[in-house]
Amino acid sequence: KDLPPGPPCLPVIGNLHQLDCSAVHRSLWKLSKTYGPLMSLKIGSIPFQVVSSARMAREIIKNHDPEFSARPQPRVMQKLSYNGLDVAFTSYPDKYWREMRRLYVLHVFSPKRVQSSQSIREDEVSKMIMDISSLSFEDYFPVVGGMIDHFTGLPSRIQRVFEELDSFYETIIKEHLTRDRAGSEEQDIIDFLLQLRQDNKSSSLDITTDRIKAIIMNIFIGGTDTNAATLEWAMTALRNHPRVMTRLQEETRALFGHKDFISEDDLPSLPYLTAVVKETLRLYPPVPLLLPRQTASHCTIDCYNIKPKSRVLFNAFAIGMDPEYWGSDPEAFFPERFMDSSVDFKGQDFGLIPFGSGRRGCPGVLLASHVVELALANLANSFDWELPQGMEGEAVDTEAAPGTTTHRKTDLCLLPKMKAHYSIEQEPS
Numbered sequence: 001k002d003l004p005p006g007p008p009c010l011p012v013i014g015n016l017h018q019l020d021c022s023a024v025h026r027s028l029w030k031l032s033k034t035y036g037p038l039m040s041l042k043i044g045s046i047p048f049q050v051v052s053s054a055r056m057a058r059e060i061i062k063n064h065d066p067e068f069s070a071r072p073q074p075r076v077m078q079k080l081s082y083n084g085l086d087v088a089f090t091s092y093p094d095k096y097w098r099e100m101r102r103l104y105v106l107h108v109f110s111p112k113r114v115q116s117s118q119s120i121r122e123d124e125v126s127k128m129i130m131d132i133s134s135l136s137f138e139d140y141f142p143v144v145g146g147m148i149d150h151f152t153g154l155p156s157r158i159q160r161v162f163e164e165l166d167s168f169y170e171t172i173i174k175e176h177l178t179r180d181r182a183g184s185e186e187q188d189i190i191d192f193l194l195q196l197r198q199d200n201k202s203s204s205l206d207i208t209t210d211r212i213k214a215i216i217m218n219i220f221i222g223g224t225d226t227n228a229a230t231l232e233w234a235m236t237a238l239r240n241h242p243r244v245m246t247r248l249q250e251e252t253r254a255l256f257g258h259k260d261f262i263s264e265d266d267l268p269s270l271p272y273l274t275a276v277v278k279e280t281l282r283l284y285p286p287v288p289l290l291l292p293r294q295t296a297s298h299c300t301i302d303c304y305n306i307k308p309k310s311r312v313l314f315n316a317f318a319i320g321m322d323p324e325y326w327g328s329d330p331e332a333f334f335p336e337r338f339m340d341s342s343v344d345f346k347g348q349d350f351g352l353i354p355f356g357s358g359r360r361g362c363p364g365v366l367l368a369s370h371v372v373e374l375a376l377a378n379l380a381n382s383f384d385w386e387l388p389q390g391m392e393g394e395a396v397d398t399e400a401a402p403g404t405t406t407h408r409k410t411d412l413c414l415l416p417k418m419k420a421h422y423s424i425e426q427e428p429s
C-alpha cells in the first residue's frame with residue numbers, strides 16, 4: 001500500500017494496453033500527469049517504477065544513486081555481452097563493474113583519448129559531406145535504420161546475431177594485431193586495449209579477448225545508432241523550423257562559409273549549434289527511457305517504499321518536458337532557451353538527462369557530443385535542405401518507431417543543394 005501511485009492494471013498484461021508501443025515514453029509521460037513524478041505500473045507481470053520529473057530524478061540520483069544503480073539482466077544482452085563482461089549490462093554493486101567503469105572513464109573515453117581520435121571523426125564526417133555532394137539532385141538523404149530491435153527474438157536468432165557480431169569483433173581485433181603501427185601516432189581504442197593487455201598482465205583487471213569484444217559491443221551498440229538517431233531528429237526538427245535552420249546556417253556561414261569543412265577546433269565558436277543539439281536531445285532523446293535500472297536494496301523515496309530488485313525507468317523525455325523545470329512552453333523547439341543558460345546534458349542538470357546521470361550515466365557523452373556537433377555543423381554549412389518535389393511546404397512527420405533507441409518511423413527524405421559560394425569578403429569583419 002505504500003508503493004507510489006499508478007494506473008490500475010489488468011491481470012497478465014498489466015498496463016500494456018495503456019502503452020503505445022511505438023512511443024512508450026509518450027504514453028508514460030501522459031500517465032505521469034495523472035499519477036505523479038514517481039509512478040508504479042506493470043509491464044506484463046513485471047512491476048516498474050517510472051521517474052518523470054526533474055525534481056524526482058534529482059532526489060534519486062543525488063541521494064539514492066547506489067540503491068538505484070543495478071541493471072536488470074535481459075537474456076539477449078547477457079549473451080551479447082559475453083555474460084556481462086561489458087559495462088552497460090554488468091550487475092551492480094560489483095568489483096568488476098567498478099574496475100571496467102574506471103577503465104572507460106579514465107582511459108577509453110577520457111578527454112585526451114577523445115581528442116586523439118579527432119582526425120578520425122573529421123575524416124568520416126568529411127567523407128559523408130563528399131558523398132552527399134556527389135549525389136544526383138533526385139537522390140534522397142539515407143537514414144540509418146534501427147539495429148537494436150533486430151537483437152530481440154528467438155534464442156536461435158540471438159545465437160546467429162551473436163555469431164555474426166563475434167566474427168566482426170574478431171576481424172577488428174585481428175586487423176589491429178596485424179597492422180603495422182610503427183611510426184603511427186594515432187592509437188585508437190582497440191590499439192589502446194591491446195597495448196594494455198600486453199603491458200598490464202599483473203593488473204587485477206585481466207584484459208581478455210572476450211572483454212575487449214564486450215567493450216567493442218558497448219561502443220558499437222551504444223555509440224553508433226544513438227548518434228545517428230540524434231542527427232536524424234536534429235535534421236527533422238530543423239526542417240520543421242526553418243527559422244532555426246536559417247539562424248544555424250547564418251552562424252556557421254558567417255564564420256566558416258568560405259571553408260569546405262568545419263573542423264572540431266571550430267566548434268567552440270558556434271554556440272547556437274550547441275543550443276540546437278541540446279534542444280534536440282531534450283525533445284527527442286534517442287534513448288528516451290535510458291537503460292533500465294534495478295534497485296540494489298530497499299529504499300524510501302517521498303514516503304514510498306521501493307523494494308529491492310524493483311525495475312526503474314527514468315523517462316528522460318518526460319523530464320525534458322517538465323514545466324516546473326522548463327517553464328510554460330516545454331513542447332516548443334526553441335534552442336534560444338539554452339543561449340544564456342549553463343544547462344548541459346552531462347548529468348549535473350536533472351532537467352536534461354538524455355545520457356543518464358550518476359554512476360550508470362553514459363561514459364561516451366563527450367565523444368557523442370563531438371560526433372553530433374561536427375556532423376550537424378557540416379550538414380548545415382555545406383548544404384541548403386529542401387523537401388522533395390510535391391512535398392514542399394509540408395511539415396515532416398515526427399512519428400517514432402518502436403525500440404530502445406528511438407528512430408523516425410519513416411525515412412527522412414531531404415534534398416541537399418550545395419550552398420551558394422561564400423567568398424572571404426562576405427565574412428563579417
Ligand code: HEM
Nearest residue numbers: 088218219222223226290291355356357360361362364368
Ligand atoms: C547521442 C549519443 C548517446 C546517447 C543518447 C547515449 C545514451 C546513453 C544512456 C541513456 C545510457 C544509460 C544511462 C543511465 O542508465 O543513467 C548510456 C549508457 C552507456 N553508454 Fe551511451 N549514449 C550515447 C553515446 C554513447 C557512446 C558514443 C558510447 C561509447 C562509444 C556510449 C557508451 C555507453 C556505455 C558503455 C553505457 C553504460 C554505462 C554503465 O552502465 O555504467 N554511449 N548511454
